[in-house]
Amino acid sequence: MNGFPFAIVGFDLDGTLLDTLGDLAAAVNHTLAQMDRAPLAEAAVRPMIGRGAKHMLEEGLRASGGVPDGAVEGLYPELLRFYEAHIAVHSRPFPGVVAALDGLDALGVRTAVVTNKLEGLARQLLGGLDLADRMATIIGGDTVGARKPSPEPIRAMIERCGGGRAVFIGDSIYDVMAAKHAGVPSVAVSFGFLDRPAGELGADHVIDHFDELVPLLARL
Known part of the structure; x- marks a missing residue:
């Protein structure tokens, strides 16, 4: 792991990894x-x-x-x-996403998606953008019988990724609450589909661009 403090980095999908x-x-x-x-x-x-x-x-x-x-x-x-x-006509990764995933891959980190979107749609969308195979697991709103802000999808992510210290990245209060209830730190993205300023979501940290993610996590 090259001393990197996290074994698992989980992401929300819409408004976090992808501009959908x-x-x-x-x-x-x-x-x-x-x-x-x-x-x-x-x-x-x-x-x-x-x-x-x-x-x-x-x-x-x-x-x-x-x-x-x-x-x-x-x-x-x-x-x-x-x-x-019409799932991927306009949808694209946010700037810096692919480079951040490359950086995490190089560190041996397992990446995952936990979304309230139906799992089948999430897999179709990520597959259409050549990102599905990069994820150790993809958990949708219908996968484990609970949705964010429940902590159960985050807990399932950790279990399916083989355990270890995890962090969750999202753009909504539901992401932050799910992470907190699961006992993992949270990072909010300021460019997502926000219903309030990112600083008011209660996340442990906020980033303005994905270029900031790996350096931030390395310091935690």
Whole structure:
């Protein structure tokens, strides 16, 4: 391990590893169009991301005119269908992600993804961007029967990676809470899909660019 203090580095997906806003907003707006609703700006969709697609759809309905009875359950399959068919049109790794993963690989660190996105969609998205094979495990919102902010997905990540000291990187209060409840340090990214300033998430550390990650972790 070359003296590096962490055996496992876990990442949230949307808004942390990947900028997926364009594709998620497109899926929301496609679904809203089924109800003849006007599209939402990407800036309006941004804070809706982080608790899974069903929550995002519900918030999109609320922001565009209200949530009729049964609308979320009725429209959710169409949102998933559209998103799966257009999952990586605009989505890209945030600047510095690939170099950070390269640096962690060189140190013998196991990397993982823990997301509230469905595991199948997470694997499809990461695979489409040639990142899936770099992860020791990928845990989705439907993988272990619990979602962030529950600590169970983080605990499952550590177990599946073979144990050892872990740290978790994310962009939401759910990421920070999951890490804290699992007893691992947290790092917030200031460029993610934030619903508040990164410094207010309660993370142990904040980074403004992925170039800062490996040097920060080396000091902890």
